Amino acid sequence: MESMAGKTAVVTGAASGIGRALVDECIAEGMNVVLADVEDQALDAVMASLAAVSSRVMAVRVNVADPQQVESLATQAVERFGNIHLLFNNAGVGAGTTIWDSTLEDWTWVMGVNLWGVIHGIRSFVPRMLAHGEPGYIVNTASIAGLTRSHHSASYGVTKHAVVALSEQLAAELERVGSNLRAAVLCPSWVNTRINESGRNRPAGLANTTPPPEPSSEMLKRWEDMQAVVAAATPASEIARFTFDGLRAGKFFLLPHPESFEWVRARFRAIENDF
Ligand SMILES: NC(=O)c1ccc[n+]([C@@H]2O[C@H](COP(=O)([O-])OP(=O)(O)OC[C@H]3O[C@@H](n4cnc5c(N)ncnc54)[C@H](O)[C@@H]3O)[C@@H](O)[C@H]2O)c1
Numbered sequence: 001m002e003s004m005a006g007k008t009a010v011v012t013g014a015a016s017g018i019g020r021a022l023v024d025e026c027i028a029e030g031m032n033v034v035l036a037d038v039e040d041q042a043l044d045a046v047m048a049s050l051a052a053v054s055s056r057v058m059a060v061r062v063n064v065a066d067p068q069q070v071e072s073l074a075t076q077a078v079e080r081f082g083n084i085h086l087l088f089n090n091a092g093v094g095a096g097t098t099i100w101d102s103t104l105e106d107w108t109w110v111m112g113v114n115l116w117g118v119i120h121g122i123r124s125f126v127p128r129m130l131a132h133g134e135p136g137y138i139v140n141t142a143s144i145a146g147l148t149r150s151h152h153s154a155s156y157g158v159t160k161h162a163v164v165a166l167s168e169q170l171a172a173e174l175e176r177v178g179s180n181l182r183a184a185v186l187c188p189s190w191v192n193t194r195i196n197e198s199g200r201n202r203p204a205g206l207a208n209t210t211p212p213p214e215p216s217s218e219m220l221k222r223w224e225d226m227q228a229v230v231a232a233a234t235p236a237s238e239i240a241r242f243t244f245d246g247l248r249a250g251k252f253f254l255l256p257h258p259e260s261f262e263w264v265r266a267r268f269r270a271i272e273n274d275f
Pocket residue numbers: 012013014015016017018019036037038039042062063064065090091092093113141142143144187188189190191192193194195196197198201230233
């Protein structure tokens with residue numbers, strides 16, 4: 001995409017963290033932006049802060065795990081702004097511990113938002129974006145946890161690996177049909193956001209029916225360390241700027257933390273050794 005001014009972006013998870021920062025970048029580029037998020041009050045607060053550009057923004061309350069709500073998001077976005085050019089499938093949550101101690105509700109919630117949310121986004125938006133034929137980008141937020149072994153939450157790592165695979169598949173399919181659309185996958189390491197407070201948006205229907213087993217002291221220590229690491233991590237604004245630079249350069253893998261490459265290399269080394 002050469003110029004983004006006057007084009008339209010949709011950002012899921014737009015009310016906080018990386019999504020919120022992506023919204024600011026879109027506005028700075030002169031784009032219209034549809035802000036989608038499940039958290040009403042946070043969405044209202046963001047919209048209030050964007051009063052100066054109110055004609056270029058629209059908020060839609062959406063649970064990305066629900067295909068009908070994502071389809072309705074697409075309909076509303078097109079009705080308001082016409083063709084969609086940039087889709088950020090960014091909403092995500094983290095929960096649970098090991099594979100066996102994570103509850104079925106943990107698995108269902110995390111898979112619903114992090115994986116199904118991205119699938120629903122692609123299924124509802126890509127056909128509309130292909131139909132208008134103009135250049136565009138679909139950017140899925142995975143994580144460096146999608147390229148490495150996850151040490152924290154099993155379901156989180158599994159969904160992020162799946163989002164990387166989905167994005168690679170999407171890029172190949174878009175190329176194969178000769179479209180003007182491209183795909184990219186954002187794989188950051190730690191970013192200073194509210195990811196550790198994901199539970200604030202957990203639906204009541206997916207609350208744990210039986211309490212999960214007490215986490216091990218090692219797991220608790222990891223959680224504590226993680227709070228400190230996230231608080232001191234890269235500002236989301238830097239990740240958003242990096243993302244736009246990557247899109248302008250036509251990149252697929254958006255990897256804002258070069259220091260994390262050693263973890264990726266370690267995984268590939270293990271694969272290579274076993275070959
Ligand atoms: N923060 C990090 O260290 C980090 C690192 C790598 C990847 N990520 C990924 O970045 C993305 C954004 O997370 P963040 O770190 O900005 O966290 P965040 O909690 O600050 O923001 C996530 C946003 O997603 C929204 N959301 C949650 N469930 C939703 C649902 N069902 N439907 C619609 N919106 C929903 C939340 O309300 C929130 O506004 C996630 O996919 C996350 O996995 C984060």
